[in-house]
Amino acid sequence: MTQIKFTLNMEDLKEEVMNSGLDAVIKSSLVLVLNEYMEKERDEYMESKSYERVGNRKDYRNGYYERDFTVAVGKLSLKVPRTRNGDFSTTLFEKYQRSDQALVLSMLEMVVNGVSTRKVTKIVEQLCGESVSKSMVSSLTVKLDPIVKAWAERPLNIMYYKYIFVDAMYIKVREHNKVVSKAVYIAVGVNEKNKREIIGLSVNHAETKAGWTQFFDQLKARGLQSPRLVISDAHEGLKNAIKDSFIATSWQRCTFHFKWNIVDRMPKKNSIEAKEMLKRMFDAPSPEEARKLKGEFIQAYENEKGYEKAIEVLDEGFEDAIQFLDEPIENRIKIRTTNNLERLNVEIRRRERVIRIFPNTQSALRLIGAVLIDYEKTLDQGNRKYLP
Structure with a gap:
């Protein structure tokens, strides 16, 4: 196997790129090395x-053909050797294919992390000396589809999720030449190892009982068993969907x-003592003590x-709020609040604000799914557990 050893100072090359474009001497040197x-x-x-x-003789040399080749430090014009029968093929481009993939992955990562396609095109142009259209960046994100689909x-059915947190948020999507609001349904489960997983994602027209029922049906079709608790806000459609979708599951209203x-x-005034009583009510050690404190609160303030x-x-x-x-x-x-979903929603909003309006529902699923996959890696890392 042919081996040519050479060392390049990548920091110098990066400095050349960022400050004044790739220096002609460095560029020419790299062309000579790769041609050789x-x-x-x-x-x-x-x-x-x-x-x-x-x-x-195995074959005959047959000159060269020219090929432009873009690597992380710029665009190079190379002379590619060829043979008469055409069986020879250089491995150079195959070896550098990983660099091309790294560039694509970097572009995808920028998009997922909330960098607009316009900014991505400028960054790539600075790095490679080549302009990249916004449509090209957008089309590259389609590469996320099979990854997000496999995850979603x-x-x-290989884990039991005893607690499930659910929530919905709204985004803007372009549909039939109009901009409409759509609901993004998200579910986070606590598995039998006491770690969290993002187990569900769906985009639907609105947050309704039918929409939540459809979302839960999708989870059950993937093998989800009825949990002990579903924790959520008090959306009426969601409450009814939980009751109809799961057997022997309690609903915990976010306290x-x-x-x-x-x-x-x-x-607004003179309610400090009442607020303190309310706090003690939900910090009670048992349901019986909480009900007693509720009675005392009503007796103290009903008149x-x-x-x-x-x-x-x-x-x-009250009763729905003390199931925990x-x-x-x-x-x-x-497990008494949905606060652990708030950080997740912030991450989605941070990216979504850059896009503002998704061109279609699939692009929303693609980007939000990629964000959730990335965010899930930060949940309960290593030996950490969400529940003791």
Whole structure:
């Protein structure tokens, strides 16, 4: 196998690229090295050097053809050797194919991390000295489709997910020459190893009972079993879909949002003590103690002006908001709210703000799926567990 050893100072090359374009001398030197590499490859294939006469000749040299070749440091014009019967082929481009793939992956990574296609084209032009159209960058992201599809459709019957957090957010999508709002459904499960996984992603027209039922049906078709708890906000359609979709599953209303719903209906002034009572209620060690504190709260404020609506909200949603108290005490603080989804939503929003309007539903699934795959790697890394 032909081997040519050479060392290049990549930092100097990068500096040349970023400051003033690739220096002609460095560029020419690289062309000479690569041309020589291919020439040696042809000599090895021929088993003879140029103008060397040998018996049992394998083939005949047949000049060169020119080819432009873009690598990470710029565009090079190379002279590619050829033979008369056409059987010889240099391995140079095959070896550098990984570099081309790395460039494509870098472009994809920039897009996934929220860099606009316009900025990506400028970065690539700076690195390679070649312009890349926005449509090319967009078309490259299609390479994410099989990756996202395999992740989004992976089987869920190899693990039991005892707790599932679900939420929906809205994005803008262009559809039939109009810009419409669409709901992005997301599910995060806590598996039997007490680690979190993002187990579901779907884009639908709106957050409705039918939409949530369809989402849960997709999860069950992949093997999801009924969990102990589903934790979510109090969207009416979602509540009904949970009840209809899962057997013997309890619904845990997010206590963070529930408490804010109550506080929002309290008087703005002189309510510090009431807020403290509310906090103690949801920090209670048992359902019985929580119900006792609820009774004390109602007794203390039912005749107070401005608390009527707050008491009504508390009474209506209280039992759904204390389902976590029937779970092991060490798990409770992590399963009573959907706060662990908030960071995930922030990550999606950070990328989505760059795009603003997705050109179609598939592009939304592609990008959000790629973001979630990337984000999932940060969940409960190594020996860390979400639940003790």
